[in-house]
Amino acid sequence: DAKTTQPTSMDCAEGRAANLPCNHSTISGNEYVYWYRQIHSQGPQYIIHGLKNNETNEMASLIITEDRKSSTLILPHATLRDTAVYYCIVRSGTYKYIFGTGTRLKVLA
Amino acid sequence: GAVVSQHPSWVICKSGTSVKIECRSLDFQATTMFWYRQFPKQSLMLMATSNEGSKATYEQGVEKDKFLINHASLTLSTLTVTSAHPEDSSFYICSARTFPLAKDTQYFGPGTRLTVL
Numbered sequence: 338d339a340k341t342t343q344p345t346s347m348d349c350a351e352g353r354a355a356n357l358p359c360n361h362s363t364i365s366g367n368e369y370v371y372w373y374r375q376i377h378s379q380g381p382q383y384i385i386h387g388l389k390n391n392e393t394n395e396m397a398s399l400i401i402t403e404d405r406k407s408s409t410l411i412l413p414h415a416t417l418r419d420t421a422v423y424y425c426i427v428r429s430g431t432y433k434y435i436f437g438t439g440t441r442l443k444v445l446a
Numbered sequence: 447g448a449v450v451s452q453h454p455s456w457v458i459c460k461s462g463t464s465v466k467i468e469c470r471s472l473d474f475q476a477t478t479m480f481w482y483r484q485f486p487k488q489s490l491m492l493m494a495t496s497n498e499g500s501k502a503t504y505e506q507g508v509e510k511d512k513f514l515i516n517h518a519s520l521t522l523s524t525l526t527v528t529s530a531h532p533e534d535s536s537f538y539i540c541s542a543r544t545f546p547l548a549k550d551t552q553y554f555g556p557g558t559r560l561t562v563l
Contacts (some may be wrong), residue, residue, distance in 0.1 A: 369549070380450075380539050380554035381490070424489070431476065432543060434552060436490040 341425045344377030346441040349419075355412040357440050364408040369428045370401060372410045374421040375439070381424065384410065389393045450472050450542050451508055452555035460563055467525045467558045469540030473518035476542035480552065481513075484537040496523045530562045 342360040349355040361370065375380040385392055385399045387408075392399045396413040412419055424439040434443050449472040459465050469479055477498045494515050495503045502515035512534075512551040514526040521543075526535055537559050541552040 373554075375490075376560075378537070378557070380452075380541075380556045383551055383553060386549075386551065431495075432545070433480070433492055434490075434541075434548075435492065436482075438489050445553060 340425070340435075341436060341437045343423070343425055343440045344438050345438065346443070346444055348443050349415045350444050351417060351444050352414055354373075355415040355419065355442060355444070357408065357410040357412075357423050357425075360407045360410070361427050362398055364405050364427050365430075366405075370399070370405075370408050371426045371428055371434070372397070372399065372423065373414075373426065374419075374423045375419065376421045385424075386428075397407070415442075417446060420444045448472075448542070448544055448551075448553040450540065450553045450555040452538075452540055452558050454558060455556060456559040456561075458561045458563065461531050462529055464526055464528045465530055465560060467538055467540075467560075468533070469523045469525070469528075469542070469555050471521045471542040471553075474521075474542070474544055475543070476541040477520060478524040478545070479517060480541045481515060481523075481525050482539045482541070484539060484557075490539060493525075527560065530560070532562045535560055535562045 371386040373385040375381045387399045401408045420441040422441050426434045451470045455517045479496040481493045484490045486491045492506045497515040498517045504510045517523040539557040541554045544551050
């Protein structure tokens with residue numbers, strides 16, 4: 338299963354874009370990249386996922402590099418409620434999620 | 447989006463007793479559900495994969511006789527912690543896979559906090 342590497346923590350000013358990077362250099366050609374976030378003492382919330390094309394939904398955008406070895410989750414206008422731990426996951430062929438340590442994003446007023 | 451519920455949201459029990467946690471997919475059928483455990487300030491750790499109508503598959507190091515999983519229907523999976531001890535105190539979270547619906551994704555329940563005295 339591909340391993341992901343994320344920065345431990347990041348700060349972002351309220352109203353600005355939050356760009357959260359993720360490295361997954363050992364990803365295989367058919368493995369998807371998923372992003373979830375977990376607000377304290379809750380279950381993870383699905384944000385977005387992709388294979389190789391960039392994706393956008395109402396919550397965020399996902400930019401995947403051409404070689405697929407890294408990706409960036411973009412929250413276009415961060416709010417205080419976006420403060421959470423963000424997990425980048427590469428889904429294996431067995432459909433299991435292996436969670437890394439994630440990035441603790443703090444949105445500052 | 448798809449909704450997954452868990453019951454109870456929290457439970458306190460005495461050492462040596464068994465505790466059952468339910469995970470339900472409310473608006474979709476899930477042939478596959480997953481159980482995770484999360485200790486304070488740590489990430490989620492996958493415990494087992496639960497497939498409807500068959501035996502669960504446990505991750506390495508997870509005692510299958512201690513953590514009994516039953517996936518009797520397409521909307522319900524249960525985790526029973528048998529003979530619970532204080533070291534089993536943790537946040538237990540389930541997820542349900544939406545396959546074969548479009549956008550193959552896992553949706554997570556809100557979690558169950560177990561405290562063993």
